[in-house]
Amino acid sequence: MKKLPILSQLALCTSLALTGFLAQAADVKGTAEAGQSKVWLCTGCHSIPDYRADYPLVYKVPMIGGQNAGYIVSALYSYKKGERKHPTMRAISGSLSDQDMADIAEYYAAQTANSPKNPLK
Template sequence: MKLRTNLKRTVFALAVTAFCGIAGPALAADALVGDAKAAVGKVSMCIGCHGIEGYKASFPEVYHVPMIAGQHAEYIVTALQEYASGDRTFPTMEAIAQTLSPQDMADIAAYYSSLK
């Protein structure tokens, strides 16, 4: 009886360890914490459009550029991910988003969400 209980515990412990080894990195990637201070050197490519009130881009058509200061960080990260994957389309944003790492996206989102 004791052997069977120990075997069950061992199998359960191995299963939990395996799950954590597989799911842990994936869950950690979703939970990146952005650093607004780290983004200061990363937002120069954003300021030219998103930092000008009422700015409109003219390629490929006239497009009102949204102000993103104060926007929720999760929204900004999702938008950047969608531009990077092509789920959202705008040539300039696609090109920029595709150069960003997940940590860059989290940092930029933290920076813009901290602005009012």
């Protein structure tokens, strides 16, 4: 049997590990009710119409109410892994568990673009 070069072995192991990680994350079921108490940090930017963040570049922050939950979870994982480049979102997503991400995603999926600015009232 022919041995794979070390870089190919490393790439294979990494892809298998990520596949397992994402498969495990896909099994986590979130709830909007649990997400309501977890979005306090998100609302500071994502609940302000036409909000623009100026770090690291001028960036128009999207309103995420009504967005598909799967998309939100995928985006959070991409920030966490560094595939999406925004230092604030990377730091925030890095502090979230799989359950937190699923709950937050379900909360925002249950909202609309015109949802109340303060979800904790």
